[in-house]
Amino acid sequence: MKVACLTGGGDCPALNAVIRAVVRTIENAGGETIGFLEGWRGAINGDWVTLKAMDTDEILPKGGTILGSSRTNPYKDPTLVEKILANFKGLGLDALVAIGGDDTLGVASKLYSDYKFNTIGVPKTIDNDLSSTDFTFGFDTCLNTVMDAVDKLRTTAESHRRVMVVECMGRHAGWITCFSGIANSADSIMVPEQVTMLDDVCDLLKRRRAAGKKYGIVMVSEGAEIKYRDESGNVKTLDVTQSGKKDDFGHIQLGGIGKQVAELIKYKTGIETREVVLGHLQRGGSPSAYDRVLGTRLGIHAGRLALKKDFGKMVALRCIKIVSVPLSEAVGQMRTIPPEFMDEASEFLR
Ligand code: F6P
Numbered sequence: 001m002k003v004a005c006l007t008g009g010g011d012c013p014a015l016n017a018v019i020r021a022v023v024r025t026i027e028n029a030g031g032e033t034i035g036f037l038e039g040w041r042g043a044i045n046g047d048w049v050t051l052k053a054m055d056t057d058e059i060l061p062k063g064g065t066i067l068g069s070s071r072t073n074p075y076k077d078p079t080l081v082e083k084i085l086a087n088f089k090g091l092g093l094d095a096l097v098a099i100g101g102d103d104t105l106g107v108a109s110k111l112y113s114d115y116k117f118n119t120i121g122v123p124k125t126i127d128n129d130l131s132s133t134d135f136t137f138g139f140d141t142c143l144n145t146v147m148d149a150v151d152k153l154r155t156t157a158e159s160h161r162r163v164m165v166v167e168c169m170g171r172h173a174g175w176i177t178c179f180s181g182i183a184n185s186a187d188s189i190m191v192p193e194q195v196t197m198l199d200d201v202c203d204l205l206k207r208r209r210a211a212g213k214k215y216g217i218v219m220v221s222e223g224a225e226i227k228y229r230d231e232s233g234n235v236k237t238l239d240v241t242q243s244g245k246k247d248d249f250g251h252i253q254l255g256g257i258g259k260q261v262a263e264l265i266k267y268k269t270g271i272e273t274r275e276v277v278l279g280h281l282q283r284g285g286s287p288s289a290y291d292r293v294l295g296t297r298l299g300i301h302a303g304r305l306a307l308k309k310d311f312g313k314m315v316a317l318r319c320i321k322i323v324s325v326p327l328s329e330a331v332g333q334m335r336t337i338p339p340e341f342m343d344e345a346s347e348f349l350r
Contacts, residue, residue, distance in 0.1 A: 001026060001029065001030075001031035001032075001094045001095065001306065001307060002031060002032050002033075002034070002091070002092055002093050002094050002095075003022065003026050003031060003032070003033045003034075003093070003094060003095045003096070003097060003303070003306050004033070004034045004035065004036055004043070004048065004088075004091070004093050004095070004096045004097070005018075005019055005022050005023075005033060005034075005035055005036070005051070005067070005096070005097040005098075005099060006035065006036040006037075006039055006040065006042060006043055006067060006096070006097075006098055006099065006100075006104075007019070007039060007065040007067050007068070007069050007099045007100065007104075007124075008039030008040055008069055008070065008071070008072070008098065008099070008100035008101075008103065008104030008107075009039070009069060009071060009100045009101040009103050009104045009124075009125070010069070010071075010101070010125065010126070010283060011063075011064045011065050011069045011283055012124050012125060012126045012136075012137070012138025012141070012142070012283055013063045013064075013137075013138050013141035013142070013283075013284070013285055013286065013287035013288070013291055014124075014137040014138055014141065014287035014291035014292055014294065014295035015064065015065035015067075015069075015099060015124060015138075015295070016056075016059040016060060016062050016063075016064070016065060016066055016287075016295075017059075017060050017137070017287060017291070017292050017294075017295030017296045017299065018099050018122050018124070018137070018295045018296070018298055018299035018302070019035065019051065019056060019059065019065070019066065019067065019099070019299065020053075020056045020057065020059055020060055020296070020299065021295070021296045021297075021298070021299025021300045021302075021303065022097050022299045022300075022302055022303045022306075023051045023052065023053050023056045023303075024053045024056075024299075024300075024303075025299070025300050025302075025303025025304060025307070026303050026306065026307070027052070027053040028053075029303075029307050031094075031307070032050075033050075033051045033052075034048045034049065034050055034051060034091070034093075035048060035049050035051045035066070035067045036048050036067065037049065037067055037068050038067070038068040038069060038070040038072070039068075039069050039070040039071070039072055039100070039104065040070070040072040040073065040074045040080075040084070040104070040107060041070045041072040042067070042068075043074070043083075043084045043087060043088075043096070044072065044074055044080050044083045044084055044087075045083075046083075046087045046090075046091075048091070049067075060287075060292055060296075061286045061287070061292070062286065063141075063284050063285045063286050063287065064284070065099075071103065071247045071248050071249060072248055073103065073107065073248035073249050074107060075107060075110060076248060081111070081114075084111070084117075085115060085117070088117070093118075094118060094306070094309075095118045095119075095120060095306040095309075095311065096108070096111075096117070096118060096119050096120070097119075097120045097121075097122060097302045097303070097306060098119055098120070098121050098122070099121075099122040099124055099302075100121070100122075100123075100124060101123070101124060101125040101127070101129075101130065101136075102125075102129075102130060102331055102332070102334070103248075103249040103251075104121075105121040105123065105130075105314060105327060105330065105331045106249075106331045106332060108120075108121050108327055109121070109312070109327035109328050109330075109331045112311060112312040112327055112328075113312075113328060116311075117311075118306075118309070118311040119311060119312065119327065120302050120305050120306055120310075120311060120313055120314070120315070121302075121313070121314035121315070121327050121330065121331075122298050122299065122302050122314070122315055123136050123298075123314060123315075123316060123330070124136055124137055124138055124295075125138060125139070126138045126139055126141075126142035126169065126170075126176065126282055126283055127139075127169065127170045127171055127173055127175060127176065128170075128173070128175040128176070128335075129170070129171065129172075129173035129175065129334050129335050129336065130330065130335060131330060131333040131334070131335040132314065132316050132325045132329060132330035133314075133316035133317050133318070133330075134316075134317045134318060134319065135294070135317055137287070137291045137294040137295040137298065138283075138287075138291060139175065139176070139179075139291075140288045140290040140291050140294075141285060141286075141287045141288040141290075141291045142169075142176055142282045142283065143176065143179050143180050143183060144288055145278075145281060145282055145284070145285055146166075146168060146176060146180035146183075146184070146278060146282060147180055147183045147184055149166070149276070149278055149281070150164075150166055150180065150184040150186075150217060150219075151184070153166065153217070153276060154184075154215070154217060157215040157216070157217065157274075158214065158215045160215075160272065161214045161215055161271075161272065162215055162216075162271070162272045162273060162274055163205060163215065163216035163217075163218060163262075163265055163266075163269075163271050163272070163273040163274075164215070164216070164217055164218065164273075164274055164275075164276060165218045165220060165258050165261050165262040165265065165273060165274070165275040165276070166217065166218065166219050166220065166258065166275075166276050166278060167220050167221075167222055167255070167257060167258030167259075167261075167275065167276070167277045167278065167279075168180065168219060168220065168221055168222065168278055168282065169222055169278070169279070169282050169283070170192075170221050170222060170223065171222070171223050171251070171254060172192045172223040172334060172336070173191075173192065173193070173221075173223075173334060173335065173336045173337065174189075174191025174192050174193050174221045174223075174224070174336070174337050174342075175337055176221070176282065177189055177190070177191050177219045177220065177221040177224070178191055178337050178341050178342060178345060179341075180219060181219040181345060182341075182344075182345050182348075184217060184219065185217070185348065186217045186218065186219045186348075186349075187201075187204065187205060187208060187213075187216045187217055187218060187349070188201045188204065188205075188216075188217075188218045188219065188349060189219050189342070189345055189349060190218070190219065190220045190221060190224040190226055190261070191221045191224055191337065191342065192221055192223040192224055192225055192336070193336045193337050193339070193342065194225070194339075194342055195225045195226075195227060196224065196225065196226045196227070197227055197228070198226055198227065198228035198238075198261065198264055198265070198268070199228055199229050199268065201218065201265070202264075202265055202268040202269045204349070204350070205218075205265065205269055205271060206269050206271075209271065216271070218261065218265070220257055220258050220261050221257075222240065222254040222255055222257060222258075223240050223254050223257075224238075224240065224257055225237070226238040226257065226261065228264055228268075238257055238260050238261070239256070239257070239260070240254050240255075240256075240257050241253065241254060241255075241256075242254060242255035242256045255277065255279075258275040258276070258277055259275050259277075261275070262274060262275035294317060297317075297322050298315045298317070298322060300322075301315045301322045301324070302315050305324055310324065312326060312327050312328070313325065313326060313327060314326075314327045314330040314331075316330065
């Protein structure tokens, strides 16, 4: 059996754990693996490398992806899909393991439904916003990175009696902000899933200060829905878009809300306030033990699905088991935070 794998979309820690496990599982069964470079771009252009178990054994602790990644969408142009089909045939491939988020897996799902193309999906993203799997690998490492950063910000915030506004990634789902907000005992957690009235947060920060807490930690999702009252009492909504720029899949670039929140807090409370945008730091670094194990398990099961010729599936974590689900059911539905998480967090946010 000859299997190709590729990594698409925003990178995250433990992509290499998956690649290593796919390669090992296929090689153990006497098969061979190649890797397309830079996501679907490599599958279109026929850019690939041979992957051997011996050569990939050391990549487990390495962040990012040894194959490179891109947000290339072959469905933007029908001739690109034809190129993928031709390369697949030309290279004598039996299966393609696509490791990615909703966009990458959406392409894999469409290739399967349109052409019965032998695809298998592995869910990844720091955003943890994929349906059909309990957790995506990369999320845990990201949380630890945010937790570590905010632990450091806390000491300087405390020394200077400041409020620190920390902007987190996650697009239109607040998993990173909610979980790291809980892990960092934040004073406020602002997520896209629920509307935050900034004036209420300002009142809370003032109350806490009056009660003796001389600093504040405010966690804000890049896609948070935040309203405030202007000087005339009109309710306004903060803008979450950094620029009008869209990627190949039509996603608008988010960012910049943390600065607006910090300015408004400073203006409305008089408390010295600073903002920190954690940005791509959240996607970097060596994977945590949890992500190494999850990525490895998902990679093994993706390899096994390929060996069984069970295509059009995505491997997923359900409780403690790795299962497979139809790709078509797994894509196209963003999973936001179930309300109970923010409800639990709210005990500490009042
Ligand atoms: O989906 C992962 C993610 O890191 C999002 O949280 C973020 O909005 C986006 O990717 C950033 O993308 P880029 O790396 O293209 O700026």
